Amino acid sequence: MGNRLFYSCLGVGLSTPNVFPSNILTGVQSVAITSSNSIEYFLSAKNTEVNPSNGSFQATTDVTFDYSQIVTSFEDLSTAIGSNSYGDLYMFTGEDTEAELDPVRYILCRYVLLESISYNISVDSFFEQSKSFKGFSRYICPFGSFPAGIPGEPTDTDPDCILPSVLKREHFNIAGSNLPSIVNSNALQTIQITQSINRTNINEPGTKTPYGSAVNFPIETNITLELISRNLDGNTQPFQTNSCLGNSFATTDMEIVICNSVCENKFNISEAAFTNIVYGGGDVGGGNQTITIEYTSYEPLGINPLIEFPSNATAGCP
Amino acid sequence: MANRVFYASQGVSIEQVGSLQVNAVQGAQSVGVQSNFTLEQAFQLGQLSIYNNVVTNPEVTVTVSKVLDGEDTIYKLATGGGSLVSVAAERTNVYVGVGDDTESAVNTNQVVKMTGMYLSSVSYTMPTDGFMTEEVNFLGDDKVFSTEPADVALVTAPATSGNVVLRRQHFKTADCTFPAAVDGQNITNVTISADLGREAMYKLGQFGPFHRFTNFPLEVSCEFEVSATGLDQTNVDQNVTCTGGNLPEEEPIEIVLCDPDTGNNSYTFNLGDKNRLASVNYQGGDTGGGNATISYSYTTYNDLTITG
Numbered sequence: 222m223g224n225r226l227f228y229s230c231l232g233v234g235l236s237t238p239n240v241f242p243s244n245i246l247t248g249v250q251s252v253a254i255t256s257s258n259s260i261e262y263f264l265s266a267k268n269t270e271v272n273p274s275n276g277s278f279q280a281t282t283d284v285t286f287d288y289s290q291i292v293t294s295f296e297d298l299s300t301a302i303g304s305n306s307y308g309d310l311y312m313f314t315g316e317d318t319e320a321e322l323d324p325v326r327y328i329l330c331r332y333v334l335l336e337s338i339s340y341n342i343s344v345d346s347f348f349e350q351s352k353s354f355k356g357f358s359r360y361i362c363p364f365g366s367f368p369a370g371i372p373g374e375p376t377d378t379d380p381d382c383i384l385p386s387v388l389k390r391e392h393f394n395i396a397g398s399n400l401p402s403i404v405n406s407n408a409l410q411t412i413q414i415t416q417s418i419n420r421t422n423i424n425e426p427g428t429k430t431p432y433g434s435a436v437n438f439p440i441e442t443n444i445t446l447e448l449i450s451r452n453l454d455g456n457t458q459p460f461q462t463n464s465c466l467g468n469s470f471a472t473t474d475m476e477i478v479i480c481n482s483v484c485e486n487k488f489n490i491s492e493a494a495f496t497n498i499v500y501g502g503g504d505v506g507g508g509n510q511t512i513t514i515e516y517t518s519y520e521p522l523g524i525n526p527l528i529e530f531p532s533n534a535t536a537g538c539p
Numbered sequence: 540m541a542n543r544v545f546y547a548s549q550g551v552s553i554e555q556v557g558s559l560q561v562n563a564v565q566g567a568q569s570v571g572v573q574s575n576f577t578l579e580q581a582f583q584l585g586q587l588s589i590y591n592n593v594v595t596n597p598e599v600t601v602t603v604s605k606v607l608d609g610e611d612t613i614y615k616l617a618t619g620g621g622s623l624v625s626v627a628a629e630r631t632n633v634y635v636g637v638g639d640d641t642e643s644a645v646n647t648n649q650v651v652k653m654t655g656m657y658l659s660s661v662s663y664t665m666p667t668d669g670f671m672t673e674e675v676n677f678l679g680d681d682k683v684f685s686t687e688p689a690d691v692a693l694v695t696a697p698a699t700s701g702n703v704v705l706r707r708q709h710f711k712t713a714d715c716t717f718p719a720a721v722d723g724q725n726i727t728n729v730t731i732s733a734d735l736g737r738e739a740m741y742k743l744g745q746f747g748p749f750h751r752f753t754n755f756p757l758e759v760s761c762e763f764e765v766s767a768t769g770l771d772q773t774n775v776d777q778n779v780t781c782t783g784g785n786l787p788e789e790e791p792i793e794i795v796l797c798d799p800d801t802g803n804n805s806y807t808f809n810l811g812d813k814n815r816l817a818s819v820n821y822q823g824g825d826t827g828g829g830n831a832t833i834s835y836s837y838t839t840y841n842d843l844t845i846t847g
Contacts, residue, residue, distance in 0.1 A: 232585040249584040291581055291590070313585075322585040344741035345595075347581055386591040387581050395744025408742035408749060449740060507755045509740070 223317040232322045233288050234311035235302055238332060239535050242311060245322065248291035248386065250349065252312055254328060255285040256359055281429075284359045286310045286330050289351040291387050294479070294486040296338065296350070298416050298440075299523030303335030303354055306528060310354055313364065324364040330356045332534060334420060334434055340488070342412040348388035348479070355420070357431075362538035392480050399476040400446070401495075403455065407448035407512060412477060414488065415443045418524060433529040439519035442490055444475065450510040454498055475516070493518040541640040549637045550645040550694045551603055553616040556630040556655065563697040564603060565610045566704065568672065570635050571602040572651060574682060596739060596748075599653050599682045601633045607663075607671040607705040609798055609805050614661055614675060614845050622844040623661075623733055627753040631656045633677055636694025644696035652683045652690060657751045661845070662732040663808060671705040671796065678737045680747050703799035705806075714795040714804065719788075720773060720816065721763045721835055728764035729794060731808050733757060733843050756840040760817070761792055761810055767831040773819045787816035792837060796847070804847070811842030 223230065233249045234242030259281040302308040310333050313324040333356035341349045395409065418440055422431035472492040479486045493516035503510030541548060551570045554561040576597045583590040603613050611620075617633075618626035632654045636647035656679035665671045685691070710729075717726075736754030776785040791812040798805035814837040824831030 228582055228584050229587040245585050247583060248581070248590060250582075252584065291583070320587040342743060344743055347579075347593075387593055389593060389595070389746075390741055390743050391746035393743040395742075408740060409744070410742065412743065449742070505756075509752070 223315075225317050226314055227317060230315040230317050230319060230322055232311075232313040232315075232324065233290075234313065234327075236309050236311075237302060238307050238309050238531070239539070240309070241539070245313065246288075246290060250289045250291060252288040253286075254312060254330070254359070255287075257283050257285075259283065282357050282359075284330050284333070284356045285336075286312075286333060286354040286356070287351065289349055291347045292340075292350040293348065293386070293388050295340065295477075295488040297523075298335075298338060298418075301335055301338065303333055303352075304418065305523075305525045307332040307334060307531070308354070309333070310356075326361060326363050329360045329362050329538060330354070331358045331360070331536070332356055332530065334528065335418060336420070337415060337417045339413065339415040342393060342477075342479075344390045344410050346389075348392070358536070360538050388479060394478040394480060394485060397478040397485065399474065401473060401475070401514070401516075403512070403514060404446065404448065406452040406455075407450055409446065409448050410511070411445070411447040413443075413445040413447075414477075414490075415441075416522065417441050417443075423527075430534070431530055433527050435527050436524055438521065438526070440522050440524055442493075442518040442520065442522070444490055444493060444516045444518070446514050446516075448512045448514070450500065450503070450512045454512055454514065472518075473516070490516070490518050491520050541637070543640050544637050545640060547643060548640045548645055549635065550647065550696060552634045552636070552694045553603075553613060554632040554634070554693075555617055555619055556632060558619070561632075561634070561693050562611070562616050563695050564605055564613060564616065565697040566606040566608040566702065567697070568604045568606060569602070570604075571600075572635060572653070572682070573600045573602075574598075575600070597680070598739070599656070599679050600659070601635070601653055601656060601677040601679075602674065603633070603677075604672055604674040607673055607796065607806060608702045609705070609800065610702065612673050612806070612845065612847065614658070614673070615847070617656075617675065617677070618658055620846060622842075623735070623757060623759070624841055626658065627735065629658065631658065631677060634690075634693040636691065644699075645694065646696075647691045647694040649684070649686045650690050650694050652681075652685060652693070653677070653679055654681045654683075655679055657737050658735055659737045660732070660734040661843075662730065665705075665707075665710055665729040665794070665796070667707045667727045669706075671709070678751065680739075705796055705799065709797050709799055709805070711795040711797040711804065714793075716791050716793040717763070718790040718792060718814065718816065718835065718837060720771075720819070721765060724763075724765040724833075725768065726763055727766050727832065728762075730762045731760070731794065731810070731843070733759040759810055759839050759841075759843040761794075761814065761837045761839075763835045763837075765833050765835070767821065767824070767833045771819050771821045771833045773816065789813045789815050790837070792839075806845070806847035809842075809844040809846075810837075810839050811844075813842065814839040 232245040236242040310330040312328040315323045333354040336353045339351040419437040420434045425432040475490040477488040497515040499513045577595045579595045581591045617631040618629040636650040638646040656677035659676040659678040662674045737751040739748035740750045792810040792814045794808040796806040817838040818836045820834040
């Protein structure tokens with residue numbers, strides 16, 4: 222038995238249900254699994270005791286699986302595993318004496334759904350993606366239940382586009398991107414994009430397994446731009462003088478492009494509404510003034526309103 | 540090909556960006572060029588070995604020192620002179636060249652060009668023993684090695700005639716303004732220094748920084764070392780009331796050096812009126828036989844004007 226678990230002896234796998242992942246996800250930086258039981262109890266007359274054996278304790282389990290990953294491309298939300306269909310998530314663990322992960326056991330979270338996907342593009346860090354999944358089951362399984370051998374890494378299949386393993390600020394194609402005009406006159410530092418899918422389980426009598434998962438529309442895509450202030454933002458919000466008139470309000474389309482025309486990867490945001498702008502910093506401590514500006518889009522992004530839980534669902538370790 | 544590089548076979552020239560004037564630094568004592576490649580490692584779950592080792596923020600540091608000899612300071616050649624705040628945005632091209640070690644003066648055949656450098660720190664030392672010196676640090680992002688004739692011609696041998704290096708007798712005590720604690724004492728050393736910091740500013744879509752800003756407030760320090768004839772008379776008094784107490788006051792400091800040819804003012808270092816005593820250090824006079832000294836350190840912010 223090892224003395225500890227650290228990055229070299231951990232790995233994350235993601236697949237469609239009941240399919241062992243073909244590879245461990247590359248570039249994963251962190252992983253976290255949270256299991257929580259929501260306790261519901263009831264008391265009855267003349268009895269102050271809450272007795273689990275007579276069913277006066279009810280627990281609903283939620284399992285949240287989060288991981289962050291260095292990526293070189295954006296992912297289409299509608300085709301991502303867990304967005305329009307269930308997925309299985311694996312956290313593999315091995316011995317701390319190995320230079321590479323040699324799985325001994327793993328945690329399997331069956332039938333998870335994608336709750337959010339975030340991207341962070343920053344001047345002083347790697348291009349990173351974070352995902353958060355939610356499910357209601359978790360199994361500890363010994364490795365070897367599936368065909369043996371460590372899942373390999375994916376290979377780059379496009380000979381014309383050999384990207385580095387990690388992307389940094391110089392790989393952001395600011396000239397090819399379509400961003401608000403405020404970016405042109407200030408120094409863009411960070412772009413954060415978060416797409417959230419808010420879901421509610423639909424339950425049915427006779428089983429604790431949900432009938433399905435319904436999406437609470439609208440799907441929110443939040444974009445936050447952080448800039449070092451060199452000029453003002455140019456955003457005017459005039460005082461409303463006519464009760465029939467409101468402030469003119471227009472949405473904007475944005476396109477964020479990584480790399481060049483050969484290897485470019487694009488993220489499109491349609492109908493983004495400006496929601497917030499904050500000036501900060503530039504105080505007597507000597508730091509620079511920053512502008513943080515937020516947009517929100519409510520496009521449905523190809524997400525289906527309901528995912529039915531499979532009737533032939535598999536439980537336990539494979 | 541040269542067998543070695545020594546002081547006669549290397550030279551340094553400075554050009555204030557926009558001035559179109561390249562000046563060999565007269566009285567240069569040393570030049571150092573350091574190139575740093577900051578690395579950032581990415582690891583990944585599942586393996587010990589590095590996922591990627593990335594060069595993030597390469598930068599170049601150049602240090603040039605010279606004796607004060609009545610000629611333009613490195614500071615003036617680099618920025619045009621004046622107050623530190625007014626020259627904070629100036630950029631400088633620094634050229635370091637070497638030639639054959641068989642020549643009596645540098646005959647440059649290869650040069651390193653550091654362009655668009657930012658003034659990073661200045662320091663002036665005025666001792667009783669030795670020459671008065673200036674040391675300037677530059678920080679930047681571009682460095683190119685060249686043997687092209689046009690580039691090599693940027694570094695020439697400095698002028699050699701009529702130079703008098705300043706020493707203790709060129710310290711114009713009568714025209715200086717000293718703090719009260721130092722005034723009238725036997726000053727053995729004066730050091731003035733300022734560090735502009737120069738933090739890089741990056742933006743998405745560009746690898747190199749688009750600017751290096753001076754981290755204000757900019758601390759300027761002045762240290763006087765005096766030969767002790769008694770104890771230091773600075774009290775430390777906690778009895779400070781609403782209306783004040785016996786704490787160090789704000790005081791003006793100005794240091795003046797004279798021109799060895801004319802006796803007029805040669806270099807002037809004006810630290811403004813808001814210098815405050817930061818520390819007093821009494822030491823020495825031990826059984827080794829040395830004399831006791833007192834060091835007075837003064838600090839101000841954003842205020843240093845150098846002329847000459």
